[in-house]
Amino acid sequence: MIEPATNVKRSNLLPSGAIQQVLAFGALIVLVVVFSLASPNFLQFNNIVGILLATAVNGILALGVTFVIITGGIDLSIGTVMTFAAVMTGVFITNWGLPVWLGVLGGVLSGAAAGLVNGLVIAKLHIPPFIATLGMLNVAKGLALVIAELRPIYFNDDPAFNQIAMGSLLGMIVPGFEIPNAVLILFGLAFVASLILGRTVLGRYTYALGSNEEAARLSGVNVAVWKIAVYTLTGAFSGLAGVVIASRINSAQPALGQGYELDAIAAAVIGGTSLSGGKGTILGTIIGAFIISILTNGLRILSVPQEWQTVITGAIVVLAVYLDLVRRKR
Amino acid sequence: MEHPLVVMEGIEKSFPGVQALKQGRFELRSGEVHALCGENGAGKSTLMKILAGIYPKDAGRVMVGGEEVTLSSPGAALKRGISIIHQELNLMPHLTVAQNIFIGREPTRGLRFWLDEQELNARTAALFERMHLKLDPQAIVGDLTIAMQQMVEIAKALSYNARVLIMDEPTAALTDTEIADLFTLIRQLRTHGTGIVHISHRLEELKQIADRVTVMRDGQYIDTLPIAEASIERIIRLMVGRTIYEERPSRPNLGETAPLLEVRGLSRGRAVQNVSFTLRRGEIVGISGLIGAGRTELARLIFGADRKERGEIVIAGRTVNINRPSDAVRHGIGYLSEDRKHFGLATGLNVEVNIAMAAFQKFLAPLGVVRQSAVEGNAIRHVRDLAIKTPSLQQEVRFLSGGNQQKVVIGKWLTADTEILIFDEPTRGIDVGAKAEIYKLMNELAARGKAILMISSELPEILRMSHRILVMCEGRLTGELRSDEATQERIMAFATQREAVL
Numbered sequence: 001m002i003e004p005a006t007n008v009k010r011s012n013l014l015p016s017g018a019i020q021q022v023l024a025f026g027a028l029i030v031l032v033v034v035f036s037l038a039s040p041n042f043l044q045f046n047n048i049v050g051i052l053l054a055t056a057v058n059g060i061l062a063l064g065v066t067f068v069i070i071t072g073g074i075d076l077s078i079g080t081v082m083t084f085a086a087v088m089t090g091v092f093i094t095n096w097g098l099p100v101w102l103g104v105l106g107g108v109l110s111g112a113a114a115g116l117v118n119g120l121v122i123a124k125l126h127i128p129p130f131i132a133t134l135g136m137l138n139v140a141k142g143l144a145l146v147i148a149e150l151r152p153i154y155f156n157d158d159p160a161f162n163q164i165a166m167g168s169l170l171g172m173i174v175p176g177f178e179i180p181n182a183v184l185i186l187f188g189l190a191f192v193a194s195l196i197l198g199r200t201v202l203g204r205y206t207y208a209l210g211s212n213e214e215a216a217r218l219s220g221v222n223v224a225v226w227k228i229a230v231y232t233l234t235g236a237f238s239g240l241a242g243v244v245i246a247s248r249i250n251s252a253q254p255a256l257g258q259g260y261e262l263d264a265i266a267a268a269v270i271g272g273t274s275l276s277g278g279k280g281t282i283l284g285t286i287i288g289a290f291i292i293s294i295l296t297n298g299l300r301i302l303s304v305p306q307e308w309q310t311v312i313t314g315a316i317v318v319l320a321v322y323l324d325l326v327r328r329k330r
Numbered sequence: 331m332e333h334p335l336v337v338m339e340g341i342e343k344s345f346p347g348v349q350a351l352k353q354g355r356f357e358l359r360s361g362e363v364h365a366l367c368g369e370n371g372a373g374k375s376t377l378m379k380i381l382a383g384i385y386p387k388d389a390g391r392v393m394v395g396g397e398e399v400t401l402s403s404p405g406a407a408l409k410r411g412i413s414i415i416h417q418e419l420n421l422m423p424h425l426t427v428a429q430n431i432f433i434g435r436e437p438t439r440g441l442r443f444w445l446d447e448q449e450l451n452a453r454t455a456a457l458f459e460r461m462h463l464k465l466d467p468q469a470i471v472g473d474l475t476i477a478m479q480q481m482v483e484i485a486k487a488l489s490y491n492a493r494v495l496i497m498d499e500p501t502a503a504l505t506d507t508e509i510a511d512l513f514t515l516i517r518q519l520r521t522h523g524t525g526i527v528h529i530s531h532r533l534e535e536l537k538q539i540a541d542r543v544t545v546m547r548d549g550q551y552i553d554t555l556p557i558a559e560a561s562i563e564r565i566i567r568l569m570v571g572r573t574i575y576e577e578r579p580s581r582p583n584l585g586e587t588a589p590l591l592e593v594r595g596l597s598r599g600r601a602v603q604n605v606s607f608t609l610r611r612g613e614i615v616g617i618s619g620l621i622g623a624g625r626t627e628l629a630r631l632i633f634g635a636d637r638k639e640r641g642e643i644v645i646a647g648r649t650v651n652i653n654r655p656s657d658a659v660r661h662g663i664g665y666l667s668e669d670r671k672h673f674g675l676a677t678g679l680n681v682e683v684n685i686a687m688a689a690f691q692k693f694l695a696p697l698g699v700v701r702q703s704a705v706e707g708n709a710i711r712h713v714r715d716l717a718i719k720t721p722s723l724q725q726e727v728r729f730l731s732g733g734n735q736q737k738v739v740i741g742k743w744l745t746a747d748t749e750i751l752i753f754d755e756p757t758r759g760i761d762v763g764a765k766a767e768i769y770k771l772m773n774e775l776a777a778r779g780k781a782i783l784m785i786s787s788e789l790p791e792i793l794r795m796s797h798r799i800l801v802m803c804e805g806r807l808t809g810e811l812r813s814d815e816a817t818q819e820r821i822m823a824f825a826t827q828r829e830a831v832l
Contacts, residue, residue, distance in 0.1 A: 199444055199445055200443050200445060201436060201438060201443055201444075201445060202443070203445075204429065204436060204445060207424055208425060208433055210424070211422035211424040212420065212421065212422040212423065215421055215422050215430075215433070216422065216433060216434070218420055219433045219434040219486075220405055220408075220434040220435070221433060278422070278424035
């Protein structure tokens with residue numbers, strides 16, 4: 001029996017990768033404690049709902065981008081693809097008069113289509129993901145403006161559409177507990193995303209691509225196909241975010257969207273997803289998304305000007321990436 | 331008689347500019363461990379990569395189980411039961427052991443989309459059971475030692491029902507106990523009829539594990555011996571062959587002049603361990619050894635490209651602090667990389683700029699303005715002295731031949747007033763005629779009082795150029811020979827001298 005004495009090189013108290021999650025969770029708790037001590041308004045029900053709602057859209061985008069980051073790639077187009085999908089939803093429902101459910105499906109598929117194009121360009125033309133998705137960022141931005149003819153598309157004819165994000169199933173069950181559906185959608189999607197990542201072949205290859213693409217290829221994994229699938233999935237999540245944001249503000253705003261990608265990528269990275277690939281979890285991304293929205297909310301309550309909020313989030317992202325680097329070097 | 335597992339005959343393979351294999355031959359029987367030996371560049375790895383479907387062959391036949399086969403891809407070789415384990419392991423460090431072994435072949439339920447993780451771990455556990463290997467299928471591969479990662483690779487190969495297992499330098503990164511474990515595993519496989527090809531530089535090791543030895547030299551098959559007839563001396567003799575010695579100019583010992591460079595106890599990890607030597611003005615010291623012996627790593631430590639963990643560097647009697655290449659340049663050390671295109675030259679820039687590059691401050695007027703005339707004057711001088719063949723000083727160096735590029739690098743270091751020159755494979759990629767010129771130039775530089783350290787994988791080059799020869803093996807200095815006592819055989823003996831003979 002071969003039973004090497006030095007089986008495992010180092011023993012961590014936690015499985016590798018969990019450390020950043022614990023750190024992030026600790027940071028989340030600290031933020032909540034600090035802000036609730038600093039301002040009595042922070043823990044008000046309305047403010048909490050505000051935070052949850054603010055997390056919903058960014059959180060859904062972050063869930064999607066977590067997949068591509070784990071493959072060692074990046075998707076800079078998620079923000080404007082979200083807008084593109086919102087505009088398409090408006091076109092389907094308001095301009096074409098399709099039923100709401102069909103319009104929503106169309107919106108999600110529009111996002112997925114943009115993701116598919118990203119995937120094809122990256123896997124087949126071998127354009128680096130940074131460049132390919134930077135291109136898509138502009139393409140989607142331009143298309144959204146062209147299709148909407150530079151004007152917002154309103155959903156006033158279909159009150160049901162606004163209910164998708166802003167209605168409250170929970171409030172109907174528990175009166176007074178009016179948490180908007182957008183929050184439920186976020187958690188529902190997080191559950192789906194963690195199933196895909198942890199339990200399916202697609203999830204397995206997502207990690208494999210980021211860990212050692214060449215090894216996966218030599219083992220007979222069709223690397224190109226799975227890469228395209230991952231980018232398409234990320235696009236679909238952007239599409240979902242587009243539906244949610246359109247429903248929330250009851251309109252498709254074609255000029256919105258750019259800048260969202262950085263908050264979403266930041267959420268994933270703060271949550272422990274490694275920009276060099278191979279590592280990341282859905283739970284971490286959700287924690288990261290909450291850190292960003294709580295920070296933004298808390299700083300606003302403390303009357304810190306918006307400009308400074310951006311400075312602080314930026315610094316935190318750099319810090320999170322640095323922590324990841326330090327840990328990898330050991 | 332039963333067919334041998336594998337027969338390779340008349341295998342030819344060329345890469346641009348080199349014929350890697352000429353009439354390559356190999357035979358592997360079921361249930362044997364067959365060692366493949368040869369110097370650097372003898373064609374061992376190329377031959378085995380053809381067998382594993384990684385390279386296509388130009389000519390020749392490969393037969394598996396008596397049947398001629400075409401191995402067009404690694405996948406095709408796997409189907410024939412041929413697996414190769416590379417020196418750099420091909421694993422996914424973030425995934426578990428079981429996930430690595432079955433990557434691309436995961437057991438699934440329902441729509442072939444949902445993973446069956448239980449089945450995956452159970453299959454892996456069963457595989458380990460058969461191998462008598464105690465390892466948790468759910469351990470993360472990145473947390474395992476190199477030795478265990480190698481076991482995972484072997485397990486993966488066996489999970490494809492490999493009948494032929496090719497291992498390229500499997501013991502290079504292992505400790506003695508780990509090697510013992512590996513050999514236990516190899517012996518088990520042998521009793522089950524697997525044929526194992528063991529590529530190794532460690533000749534002592536072969537006695538323990540190999541049944542037969544095949545020796546290659548210069549891309550050609552030399553001989554196959556049963557292990558009982560293969561003494562280390564005999565293998566070495568076959569490896570180096572009877573090369574016709576080129577002119578061997580006598581290299582007088584320079585006597586006891588004070589050393590210009592003295593290295594004491596230089597160490598970094600396993601790559602370089604406690605290396606000490608001296609280098610005098612006017613002397614060319616050759617560093618010989620097999621690939622992976624730590625020669626380039628040693629040079630990089632002296633040059634400050636990597637950080638040393640221990641040891642000191644003394645130049646002209648003074649201990650100096652070299653933490654980065656700029657420190658080394660300041661102390662008069664120049665490094666001529668084996669990879670000129672990446673580390674030695676700015677290939678898109680012209681000749682005069684490249685020659686000035688390591689000492690640009692010499693050509694600056696106040697406010698950082700470049701004195702073009704000085705750059706040009708300097709370049710003219712070196713182009714003349716070194717006989718660099720270039721249509722003009724404005725020629726981009728990427729259009730020059732390898733030999734002339736090397737001369738540009740030499741000119742660059744001379745411009746920087748370098749006293750100690752470290753040549754790493756000075757004639758790699760340079761044709762025969764130009765080689766002689768580079769040799770002449772190196773001799774002239776030595777005669778002018780420069781101290782030269784020359785790393786080379788070519789034994790004739792080492793023997794021809796060096797006043798003294800240092801031999802490295804696995805990070806340690808295993809021998810030092812004077813020019814008059816050095817032979818290829820003696821160098822090889824030092825180069826294959828492992829620390830602990832098992």
